[in-house]
Amino acid sequence: MRYFKLFTLLIITFVSFSCTPNYLVVTSPDEKLAVEVSTNDDGKAWYSVTWAGEPIIKKSYLGFEFKDQPSLDSNFKIVGELRNTMNETWKQPWGENKKVKDHHNQLRIQLQEKDGLQRRLDVVFRVFDNGVGFRYEFPEQENLKEFVIMNEKTQFQLSDNHEAWWIWADYDTYEKLYNHTDVDSATWVATPVTFKTKENYYVSLHEAALTDYAGMTLKLDDQQRYTYESVLVPWANGDKVRTSAPSVTPWRTIQVGRAASDLVNSNMIINLNEPNKIEDTSWIKPMQYLGIWWEFHIGTKEWKEGPRQGATTESAKKYIDFAANHNIGGVVVEGWNSGWDKWGEKDAFDHITPAKGYDLDEVAKYANDKNVALIMHNETGGDIPSYEKYMDQAFNLYEELGINALKTGYAGGIFPRGEHHHGQYMVNHYRRVVEKAAKHKIMLDAHEPIKPTGIRRTWPNMMTREGVRGMEWNGWSDGNPPNHTLILPFTRMLGGPIDYTPGIFDVQYENSPNRVAWNTTAEIMDEARVHTTLVKQMALSIILYSPLQMASDLVENYEKHLDAFKFLESSTADWDESIMVSGEIGEYAITARRAGEEWFIGAATDETGRAVSINLDFLESNKLYKATIYTDAPGATYLMKPKKYEIIEKNVTSEEAMLIQMNSGGGQAIHLQLLQ
Missing domain, CATH: 2.70.98.10 (Beta-galactosidase; Chain A, domain 5)
Structure with missing residues (x-):
């Protein structure tokens, strides 16, 4: 810095x-x-x-x-x-x-x-x-x-x-x-x-x-x-x-x-954190990203090699093409490497060897040619000695391939047994990963992490982390209730960025009928869904801050709603200014973020529909803005017609107030562009 x-x-x-x-x-x-x-x-x-x-x-x-x-x-x-x-x-x-x-x-x-x-x-x-x-x-x-x-x-x-x-x-x-x-x-x-x-x-x-x-x-x-x-x-x-x-x-x-x-x-x-220790930060770039990820959680694909394998060269290219065509900066591919069939075993992964059917060199070159960042994934299974053994070799490989973003995972118990994710042993391990990644010019997104405490100031390649009951729980459990994401800004997010992975458009999985239960019962899997409207998912991309912000749905679901996806396509993860305009814990949140001369507003409510008036005095005075408002359709709630929405345009100035109508479990996503 x-x-x-x-x-x-x-x-x-x-x-x-x-x-x-x-x-x-x-x-x-x-x-x-x-x-x-x-x-x-x-x-x-x-x-x-x-x-x-x-x-x-x-x-x-x-x-x-x-x-x-x-x-x-x-x-x-x-x-x-x-x-x-x-x-x-x-x-x-x-x-x-x-x-x-x-x-x-x-x-x-x-x-x-x-x-x-x-x-x-x-x-x-x-x-x-x-x-x-x-x-x-x-x-x-x-x-x-x-x-x-x-x-x-x-x-x-x-x-x-x-x-x-x-x-x-x-x-x-x-x-x-x-x-x-x-x-x-x-x-x-x-x-x-x-x-x-x-x-x-x-x-x-x-x-x-x-x-x-x-x-x-x-x-x-x-x-x-x-x-x-x-x-x-x-x-x-x-x-x-x-x-x-x-x-x-x-x-x-x-x-x-x-x-x-x-x-x-x-x-x-x-x-309260120490100043930046990375002299050249030009390679550290926030971005939105897609990924081969959600299909695993809703049970249409598997991480491991085989007939239901999610990570293939062909599928990776499909995501890269969509990202390149719609202003999305990166693509993460989980399941790209071998070892998933040994889940839970010691030394299951080496984070180097690709799975059968996935050509890492070809995918990396394809992404580079399309100007899309390929985000690597290292699931450690909590096996710390093994990961630290392979880390240098893996990071060297990624750097050679021009890959500068990495998602890590620590699902399961920690090896050595008896150590904990949140103890000094793991705090020091997480930091070693951050420092080593910085030497290889790699940005990090850590899952199953230690909580955020502002270390991103000292090590700005430590971009974001999970550490929350995130979107994945909606894929295979009773899910997160409508108020959950409206508690997070006032609790977990106070520590720092949160990789919640919002952006699901097919909130009831209507386009994914052949789901297979993989870590729960078929009955629970059949009842699983996202407890929001489609519009609230867009709003959460603004409310839940992450400099690596995922649009987490399958690309085929976005292709069915390209007019709504335009909001995410126009948005960014690289902000100049942010303000929570209004909010109450667990009830609603309205957040405005500025990138250059454009503002984006995310507004969301719990199961109670409400209308909230906000002042637009954060806009530049004596200027006219075009507001593109993505809003739940009349009668659309998270329980009834949750994918129905309307897109409205009108002009606004900093001198006026805006009434934001949020239906039950829904919200609004607003893009404000300077006209003069």
Whole structure:
């Protein structure tokens, strides 16, 4: 990422050890958010957060338990403080917003044990107008060198029994439907987790810059109401984090907003990550893509070689031709390689040898000649030693073939057995893949990943990831209810881009009658469908942000609705500016994104039909725009006539409001083009 500073202010103040007070406060630049930090009579360090005087996080304690040495959670005194203020705007090579403002006040608290080992621990707070991030830093010191964290005792004491949107904590998957309950029922959660207070504030807890550390879950304290304490994902032997001083933890984050959309429009998570480490980013290019993928999930094709094989040279060329003719940047081909018949076995894949009937060299050349990116697929089956053994050879091959995008998969349990997808072992593996891919100029889309925490700033080739109950679940289960994709922007997507893979037009699989159950019963397979209208699928391509954005249906289904596909053909995955205009968690979302002088709006609702009026003041003033509106036909809902739609054109300006009508389980997709 190149930096351009519109305005930078850096003020550093150091207070000597001898005069440091025991109670410190740092506020946001607008002075509405305040963080208080102190120690109690036992020397336990605590913090609290208020917003315009209202408690957001009440007194919450900090510290660690170690393996084979005393805990570092009490007997502290504050021995120093360091403050600074940052105000700058930086530019990223891709993102929801190309320009990102970073304005925060920072306070570093320096703690030291009063006696005994006299170990030191710093806690760094960064306070933005829309949230707080804090992390621990272990300075280099004589009495703390190599150590193992057994328990991070970070607390988040909420002020009341808020509404909560959450999924159960799990050490291996985030592919779950969200619960909407009160805090008392949300006993052990994954992050991001989002709350709404009785005062109609919104709060979300997560983490940023997860590096060489275990993923964090949050568990309610049995003794203290509304208080979450961090629970780290363990190694196979029970260790949580193996590290040494000097080192830092990820940032623990608290986002706040007056409206639910404020959480979505925040850049705090990415701002808490380190600057870009890739000097030349010219090869990193967002794109929409198609793929040989959906046919596997709805049971019309198979990944493995044989008569129902999906990945063939002929089928790949068909997708490439459609992409080239309709302004779609790439094509992913799953099942291209041999080994799928050995699924679940050790060393099943080498990620190099093509399947019979698939000529990798021919397909790669064909895609290159058509100016379409061929996206490789590496399913590891969770076999980490095997994947790392073949990774160099595979990446060399892809680079030689001119392939610079890769989708990885980690379905199933992890080898070595006992390790978890979200533990330090896998966090470090995922990072090795990112760094090695960068050396070969390969962009990544990770499935079954560690959650996003803003690492895309530091490694912008880490484009997108799954980590969600995505579209595939609609192919072979009871599916995702209409509100699911309207919870995601306010929860999972707060961490970063989401490869949900929207874009299904044949939502009831009417064009795919010969489906075979492959991981469920025939009865469930027969009932499976996508619980939206066709138009909502188009809208989700705007609402659910991904710089590698899939149009996931079969090309023959798009060919039946080319007038509707025109929206996706005209769209992009490379945005200059993005705004969630309006939304409520699990109810509806309306998002506008700009590419150059064109705007695209995605609007979607749950099972409740609704009309929402939005201001168009994000458009350029004194200009006329043509709005092409793709909308559900009258009477079309996700249950009745879900593929019926209308296309309406009218002219609009920034001075007017637009009434967006969304039928049950449906929405609108709008393309705004400048006329003058």
